[in-house]
Amino acid sequence: MHKAKNNSVSDVAHFEHKTVYELINWQSQQTPERTAIIDGTEEISYEKMMLAAWAIAVEIDAQNIPRGSLIAVCMARKWQLIAAMIGIHKAGCAYIPLDPNYPSSRVEYMLSHSRAQAAIVDSVDTAALCAKVKTHICLDTLDLSQQCIEPKTDINSEDLAYVIYTSGSTGKPKGVAVEHHSLIAMSKALSCVFGPTELQGVLAAASVCFDTSVMETLGTLSLGGTVLLAENALELTTLPYANRVKACVMVPSSMQAILNSGSLPENIECIVFGGEALKLSLVNKVHALIPRPRVINAYGPTEDTVFSTLKFIDVGEQTITIGKPVENSAAYILDETLNPVSEGMAGELCLSGDKLARGYLNDIQQTLERFVEINVDHQALKQRVYRTGDLCRWTDDGEIEFLGRIDQQVKIRGFRIELGEIESTLESLPFINAAAVSALETDTGQKLLVAYIVEQPEAPDHEALKSQLQARLPKYMVPHLFMSLDCLPLLPNDKLDRGNLPSLAQVRAANLTQPLAKNEPVVSGQSADMIARIQQVVATLLGIKDGMLVEHDASFESLGVDSLNLIELTNRLNKIFDTSLTPAMILTFPTITMLAGHLLAEQASSPKEKCHIPVRL
Template structure:
């Protein structure tokens, strides 16, 4: 601005004579794309206003209540956390970015500020419930689960610890955060967790491949219409036309549209919708929507890779990890270099936890990849010679490391993320270390020193800082 001040100072100093309208663009949030390029979802003011008003009409947030911000601004849960409390005259409790994924800090902040409303993804909720602290959070009135499918067992665990209302929220980014809610009744055993019923001014259709409604109990694809629909994808007219279709169930004069979600659902007898999975190659992992094809496209751009397939595996209950299966042009292929390259090209939550080098991909008779026979990966492949823990401190950290990663052995030079670690497991590791040594270590410490030896030195440094001579 200093450089251009001469030109700027000659401009009018009055507010521009522009009137903002409900159809003006409000924000753009990027989601994963199958072509390897993220898509910018354009949300207009009218859609956000409808969403916020629906929340307030349904759940009545008072001026004395407080919402905890637990999501980064790149995740659309942050829209829920920011605009609902502020529009209702309530308060928003902001957490430092480095503390957002630390259960101990999240709970201490919620307790300190007597938070009454929270929205968290199920994978993080599972970690929080292991803390056993929800029973102490008496101020909590509403707990929203969103971003992933809520497992019935997880819902039951929450109900045992908290008297707060449990709400399962569903909705793609393209329909403004959430399109449906299900309130778990207090006397419900949560044998199934539906995605519920639509918000006001929202239409949910379950259709067959010919875009005709299916009967109750019959699976179909979910299409969403109404005020929450995005304008489309930023500078992606072809993809916009593919996903946003004419709503043929509304009068043609209304020029209404509906969004094709790709989600497989069915209507239950009580009128609630039940989520059954995806039709395409898209997944939800720790609250993030990921197109496996996007990662595959980037893998195929790397030197000497002939074929690549991504898979989401759950080899240990509750621990989902991305695994890359690659076929290379030569026998000696540098997996470590590939891993480093992917870390520079992808956000952390999309980097595969393991890379498996295959001679050929297993195929079905129709020529498609047989994903059911892809081998279980070996986590923790080392780039350096094995060095065992040699001090009591390293041994304690190694024991925690092995439990969190479900491994049989660990060297002090092993990299946590190369051994299959991801952000959620990082939260568990740091939380366990903090409890063991009564420290306040952060996720950043792990990213800076992702080895047992490095973490041991960090612990010693924190001890020295807290106990100066």
């Protein structure tokens, strides 16, 4: 397995251009009619994208927003979102991505903490989310297709490019501030990942609030590629342009869910995994596809601009590592005194090189704690390194093996989550005396967030508690399951004993009702049979032996069915009942009782013709 090398952007081009904006603009000048973005059925050329970006940059200047300002972007996932990011760069400013689905309190904190000078919005709702920002630029009032001259604003490589907020252990998210020179280094490293044909269709499915999106969008465009927009990775096989996807970046759990439900579009040539530990069983599944795509395992924190190490995985490899540092980056495995560990010993992975972030926005203390200057291997000059908090070791082949976290940070479906932030949010509620949160693995290898809580007598039920958390945390940080305890288990030093928290099986048992008595049927006949069969399917999916323990009037979400195993549930139900359910349809009928009623009502319906996308054998 060899590295790809994209010849459309040479080392000279990366040297001559100091920002990714310059690289993207250079690509537009070379081939203005080339497709830059595919958004649904709409194809956007490089020329059209750059005209839109310039129009946005001109409006930023017209609003007297100072150069170097931070500008929030709160928009739907459309091609104009990418144009806004590029336009902000051209105006000499940095963007802060905001998810319109985030709780308003979290958005308000990010806007206040960042001191954003303006917000680019595309609807009444997104404008309302950013109501406290001084200046709004509403895209629906701009003519993004008008002919205009490129603004003359200069951009320096040391200027901020973006600030992405990540989960914080103190209970508040922290903003990682990345400069333009780090983006150039990322683009250069990316040119060794995707080859020219793979760049013809790179899936962009990551939320713009996570730095994988920077690689998928700005990185792809800087190399002259075509970005294929999707709402999320699970849409891959149903996209109208699925057969044009050549490369994708995906968390392993999403790929596992897709493969459990079918196969991949046949034209995919390269899959980059990241965000979670990659298991050999999944690699073997992908390698078994015909034709076989290249498989790459990528690792890297937001603080080192998307990815830091790569492993190109050959067929037959028995150990999955995170590989070696990318070009112009270095990795060290250090002990508690920040000295290199002995060969084969575990230590903290520390990163250095051209892609390191500036630090944490408006937080000198955390910046100094995580970005440190040290002498490594008795070198004369100190190096600035980022302490990842990841436990790793060197293999005999000089590669890095990921062993786990030193602290309580976890990754679920690629989302970086500080368990302490969820615990702090829970304990801020007046009826919660104490809380602990764990990420527990199911029988299918997926992770679920579980909250253990010590409550006051007047505490609301768990469904009401979940609703309150959804108003304070992003959806991916809201625990799937809750368990009430009289007290949390403690060690002799009064610290939390996480090893003695109840297991997932115990948590599920506490959340499920007792089996219904035989002489107390709720339903009968066809409905009872249909409900019982669906109960058993759900029970098997969740690792529960007795289907009757699964509450048929509880929502699938409250039972612990998330977006990933929802696909698997859909697939199993379709096979058992010979029907054509979709995940969206199950969400429309969100309990077993409601879904059973829907299936009974649809049994007499004639099947609709389906449009099939060619898939691998």
